[in-house]
Amino acid sequence: MKLSVTGVNHVTAPVEVRERLAFDAARLPDFLRDLHAQPGVQEGMILSTCNRVEIAVAAEDSFDPRQSVAAFLARASAADAGWVGQFLYHHDGQDAIRHLFRVAASLDSMVIGEPQILGQMKAAYEAAKLQGTVNGYLDSVLTRAFSVAKRVRSETEIGQSAVSVSYAAVELAKQIFGSLSGKRAILVGAGKMSELAARHLRRSGVAEILVTNRSPERAARMAEIFQGRAVDYATFVSALKDVDVLIASSGAPHYILTKDDMRRVMSARRNRPMFLIDIAVPRNIEPAVNELDSVFLYDIDDLQRAVEENRKGRREEAATAQHIVDEEVERMILRLRAREMTPLIVALQQQLESMRMAEIERARGKLGALSPQQEEAIEAVTRGIINKLAHGPISELRRAAAGPQGAPLVDSIRRMFRLGD
Amino acid sequence: MPGMSEFWLRVAAALYACGLVHAIATAVRREPVMFRFSLSAFTVGALLHMVSLVELWVKLGHLPTDNFFQSMSVCAFQIAIFFLFVHWRYQFAPLAVFLFPLVFVMTLLAAMETPVPTWSNQSVRGAWLLAHVMLVMAGYAALLVTALASVFYLVEERRLKAKRPATLFSRLPPLGTLDNLINKGMGIGFALLTLATVAGATWAFVESGTRWIADGKIAISLFTWALCLLMIFLRMSAGWRGRKAALLSLTILGSSALTWAAHAGLRLTLAR
Numbered sequence: 001m002k003l004s005v006t007g008v009n010h011v012t013a014p015v016e017v018r019e020r021l022a023f024d025a026a027r028l029p030d031f032l033r034d035l036h037a038q039p040g041v042q043e044g045m046i047l048s049t050c051n052r053v054e055i056a057v058a059a060e061d062s063f064d065p066r067q068s069v070a071a072f073l074a075r076a077s078a079a080d081a082g083w084v085g086q087f088l089y090h091h092d093g094q095d096a097i098r099h100l101f102r103v104a105a106s107l108d109s110m111v112i113g114e115p116q117i118l119g120q121m122k123a124a125y126e127a128a129k130l131q132g133t134v135n136g137y138l139d140s141v142l143t144r145a146f147s148v149a150k151r152v153r154s155e156t157e158i159g160q161s162a163v164s165v166s167y168a169a170v171e172l173a174k175q176i177f178g179s180l181s182g183k184r185a186i187l188v189g190a191g192k193m194s195e196l197a198a199r200h201l202r203r204s205g206v207a208e209i210l211v212t213n214r215s216p217e218r219a220a221r222m223a224e225i226f227q228g229r230a231v232d233y234a235t236f237v238s239a240l241k242d243v244d245v246l247i248a249s250s251g252a253p254h255y256i257l258t259k260d261d262m263r264r265v266m267s268a269r270r271n272r273p274m275f276l277i278d279i280a281v282p283r284n285i286e287p288a289v290n291e292l293d294s295v296f297l298y299d300i301d302d303l304q305r306a307v308e309e310n311r312k313g314r315r316e317e318a319a320t321a322q323h324i325v326d327e328e329v330e331r332m333i334l335r336l337r338a339r340e341m342t343p344l345i346v347a348l349q350q351q352l353e354s355m356r357m358a359e360i361e362r363a364r365g366k367l368g369a370l371s372p373q374q375e376e377a378i379e380a381v382t383r384g385i386i387n388k389l390a391h392g393p394i395s396e397l398r399r400a401a402a403g404p405q406g407a408p409l410v411d412s413i414r415r416m417f418r419l420g421d
Numbered sequence: 422m423p424g425m426s427e428f429w430l431r432v433a434a435a436l437y438a439c440g441l442v443h444a445i446a447t448a449v450r451r452e453p454v455m456f457r458f459s460l461s462a463f464t465v466g467a468l469l470h471m472v473s474l475v476e477l478w479v480k481l482g483h484l485p486t487d488n489f490f491q492s493m494s495v496c497a498f499q500i501a502i503f504f505l506f507v508h509w510r511y512q513f514a515p516l517a518v519f520l521f522p523l524v525f526v527m528t529l530l531a532a533m534e535t536p537v538p539t540w541s542n543q544s545v546r547g548a549w550l551l552a553h554v555m556l557v558m559a560g561y562a563a564l565l566v567t568a569l570a571s572v573f574y575l576v577e578e579r580r581l582k583a584k585r586p587a588t589l590f591s592r593l594p595p596l597g598t599l600d601n602l603i604n605k606g607m608g609i610g611f612a613l614l615t616l617a618t619v620a621g622a623t624w625a626f627v628e629s630g631t632r633w634i635a636d637g638k639i640a641i642s643l644f645t646w647a648l649c650l651l652m653i654f655l656r657m658s659a660g661w662r663g664r665k666a667a668l669l670s671l672t673i674l675g676s677s678a679l680t681w682a683a684h685a686g687l688r689l690t691l692a693r
Contacts, residue, residue, distance in 0.1 A: 176581060178597030271660030273596055290582060293663050302584045309586040 001042065001137045001340070002061055003096040006069045006088055007054030010110045013087035015050075021077045021084070023048040029131050031076055036133040038068045043138040045128040047103075049120045051110050056100060058137040066090055097141055097332050101325045104145040105152040106159070113158035113314045118149045140339070141332065148328045155324060158317040161310035165303045166196035168310070169277050170204055172303075173245055176275050176296055181205035186243045188212050188236060188257075189250025190222055193279050197247055198226055210243065212236040214250070237261050241268040247277045248284035257285045262292055277303070337401040344410055345394050347419050352386040393417075426480065427535060429473035430494060434528040436466030437501075440521030441615065447518055448653045449608035456514060463521060467501040470528065474498060489634060494531035497524050519654035522615060526646070529622060536630035549624050556617035561677050563610030564649070568674040570602040571667040578663050600662065607656065607670070611649050618646050638683040645676040 008021060023031055023046055035044040035055065040063030047054045055073065059065040070088055074081035091099045102108045106117050125142050128134040134142065153159055162168040170180075177183055185206050187194050190213055198209055209228035213219035219230040231239050237257065240246065250256060257276070266274070273294045278285040283299055290297040298306075360382060364370075370378070393413050400409045414420070439462035446454035474494065477485040485491040504520045507513055540546040577593045593599070621642070625633045633639055652669050655661040661669065 172581070174595060175577075175587065176596050178595035178601075269660075270658070271662050273600075273662070293665075294578075294660075296581050298584065305584070306586060313586075 001058055002093055003056065003058050003100075003138065003141060004065050004069070004093075005054055005056045005091045005096040005099050006066065006073070007047075007052060008087045008089070009052035009054070009108065012089055017087050018050065018053060020079060021048075021053040021073060022050070023053065023076065028127050032128055032131040032133045034076075035069075035072055036131070038065070038072055039063075040065055040068065043128075043135060044133045045124055045138060045142065047121055047124040049117065052103070052108075054103070056096070056138060056142075094329060094333055098325060098329045100141060100145045101148045101328055101332075102322075104149040105321055105325060106149070107152075107318055107321055107325065111163055112311075112318050113163070115153075115159055118146070122146060137336070137339075140336070144328070144332050144335075148325060151328070152321045152324050156317045156320045158314055158321055161313055163307055163310050163314065165279070165300070165307055166193055166200055168303050168306045169197045169247070169298070170200040172296075172298060172306070173201065173275050174204070176273055177244060179205065182207050183244040184208045184210065184242055185245040185247065186210040186212065186231065186236070186239065187222065188246060188248040188284065189214075189252075189280065190218055191249035191279065194247040194249040194277075195222070195225075197277065197279075201245060202226055206245070210239060212239075214252075237265065240265045240274075244273070245275045245277070247279065249280045250284055251280070252284055253282060255284065255286045257289065259286050259288045259292065262289045262295055266292055266295060279303070334401070337406060338398060341397045341401045341406075341410070344413065344419070345397060348393060348413065348417055349390060351417055351419060352390055356382045356386050424476070424480070426473045426476040427532060429469045429476065430528065430532045433466040433470040433473060434525065434532050436462045436469065437521065437525035437528050439463065440466075440517065441525045444518045444521045444653075445608070445612040445615065448611055448657070449605065451604055451608075451657075453514060456517065459521065460508070460517070463501070463517075463524075464505060466528075467498070467505060470494070470498045470501060488534070490531050490534035490631070493527055497527035497531060500524050500527070515654070515658040518657055519650060522650055523647070526615075526618065526622075526643075529619065530634065533622070533626045533631060533634070537627055539627060546624075546628070549620065553617055553620040553624055556613050556620060560610050560613030560617055561681070563606045563613060564670070564674055564677055567603050567606035567610055568667075568670040570599050570606060571670040574599040574603065575663055575667040603666065603670070604656070607649075607653060611653050614646055614649055618642065638680075641676070641683050642680045645673065645680045648673045648676055 008018060010018070013021075025048075028046060028048075031046060032044065035041060035046065035057070038044075038057075040059045041057045042060065043058040045056045047056070053073075055069050057065050057069060070085055071081055073088070074084045077084070099108070104118055104121050106113050106115065109117050121142075125134065125146075129139070162171040173180060173183075180201065183206050185198065185201050185208075187198055187209065190211075202209060209223070209226040210231045211219045211223040211226070211228055212231040212233045213222065214233050216230065216233070219233070222228075223230040246257075248257065262274075262276075271294045273296065276285055276289065276295065276297045278297065278299045281300065285297060285299075287297065287299075289295055360378060363378075393416075397406075397409060397413065400406045439459045443453075443455055443459035447456075474485060477491070481487070484495070486495055500520060501524050504516060504524070507516060573593050574596060577596055577599065580587065581596070587593075594602075625639075648669075652661075652666075652673060655669070656666065
């Protein structure tokens with residue numbers, strides 16, 4: 001049995017190609033059954049996300065699944081096989097295992113360390129399991145891939161830091177306040193990024209989101225989205241006394257929050273720390289505000305720098321993660337080889353057992369009637385002989401499974417004991 | 422035998438102690454605890470304090486400021502009246518956290534003018550002293566934690582302001598967590614030091630009468646305690662954080678160390 005992975009990802013194929021090849025989730029069961037029915041394919045799984053479409057199959061040793069899987073992909077997307085072929089990559093055996101481990105551990109992702117891929121891969125595995133197209137070989141590789149991903153997460157810092165601006169803002173808020181539960185945030189002005197940051201804040205436990213905007217209708221609409229409260233734009237500074245996080249993204253051409261404003265706010269809130277995020281260009285908040293005690297002002301460049309630092313950190317962590325993956329691949333190979341020996345060992349034991357039974361039957365005529373004690377003694381002697389005989393070859397097989405001499409040994413033992421294929 | 426004036430003064434001190442409980446509970450819980458009750462007790466205490474002063478005035482025929490104890494009593498009374506006026510006029514409750522303990526300790530000291538018979542039981546004497554020492558040690562430990570947390574706060578605040586990324590080794594707890602730790606450490610430290618001061622003062626009073634009160638070492642300990650009180654007040658009313666809070670808590674820690682060092686030779690002072 002051998003493993004192979006064929007597919008496209010964000011590196012080999014542009015988004016137009018990926019979306020063309022992506023599998024419709026509703027029809028996935030049909031595609032899985034179709035894949036399983038391909039000649040030579042023993043097991044199969046389809047992983048389809050926005051950044052990759054991959055097909056993992058376990059096939060007979062003698063069979064090369066490359067052509068049939070590529071053809072299957074082309075057929076499923078109703079595309080020309082030649083056109084699809086130029087974007088495909090293909091991994092076999094050990095490389096395929098390494099690739100699956102890397103994908104699960106998010107080392108092959110566009111944003112290294114992003115956590116979604118593991119969930120997507122698990123969903124793909126569940127779907128294939130439900131259709132019965134994954135069992136035994138592929139099953140053991142995939143479940144191992146999931147635990148490798150877990151190990152990488154816990155032993156490296158790969159997923160620890162925020163790599164998007166809106167999430168970096170939330171991470172910073174956590175470094176300032178610890179827990180965000182019970183805290184209040186205010187959005188000054190609207191914008192995609194501030195909306196995203198507000199969503200993250202809400203999810204991290206922020207109690208209430210206030211919204212203010214030059215257009216009161218827009219403020220009311222936004223407030224509704226976050227089940228928050230709209231605040232009058234002209235007097236929003238007076239509301240800051242009870243607010244811990246401020247996200248400014250208004251289109252105002254001048255500062256809407258000055259150092260003097262903030263000095264009064266901080267005195268009113270008895271210096272409780274406050275986090276100001278200014279993602280507007282031109283900036284909404286006077287930069288000198290950061291000089292006040294207990295005020296932390298970050299603008300869009302600061303956040304982007306934090307994100308870049310984090311990305312760099314993730315790339316460094318990825319190197320450590322790669323070591324873990326390599327180590328796990330080696331272990332997996334050993335395990336799979338040992339597993340391949342199992343049918344041979346069982347066959348050998350059965351062969352010896354049937355020889356023993358045949359010999360006892362033949363001798364029984366000459367021995368005449370036997371007492372139960374004598375029966376027992378013969379049973380024990382013959383069993384002892386075959387166990388001792390089998391011990392050497394079996395332990396040699398297990399040991400050889402790890403090394404390159406495995407295949408010739410399997411061959412010799414088959415011939416020696418007349419085991420056939 | 423102490424006169425009626427001193428008796429009323431001691432009752433007043435006991436009532437002022439309710440205000441102390443309020444201050445300690447408020448410092449630890451970060452929100453006003455049983456303020457109305459302690460304000461009533463404090464007011465009654467001030468009334469009895471006035472009774473005590475009037476009696477003494479009538480007895481002496483002039484304002485009783487003849488010695489340390491009498492002037493202390495007058496001063497404490499003035500502060501109590503000042504607070505009651507400010508509270509009536511401006512409703513400035515945070516001031517209570519600062520003034521209640523101050524008035525209590527001053528009145529307690531003022532009520533120690535007349536020596537009492539010394540220890541009737543040696544084991545009570547030992548246990549009392551042990552309690553004082555244990556409270557002081559625990560109080561210093563809490564102040565040490567507060568000072569460390571204040572320094573961490575300062576470092577972390579600087580990092581966040583300078584927008585430097587947190588490296589793996591320099592990762593400190595979030596500011597909010599440190600702030601909580603500082604509040605708890607300070608509140609508990611203050612409570613322990615106050616109890617230790619009361620225990621120490623009463624022990625010295627029973628042990629050696631009134632001589633100890635003029636000793637510089639005692640002044641240092643009272644100064645340390647007052648600094649601690651000031652820090653609580655500044656944090657609660659003005660929200661002192663960061664650099665100022667770190668400096669203040671380090672000053673208190675230094676003053677605590679001085680007090681400790683000064684007390685090494687205190688036994689001689691206390692001998693009758």
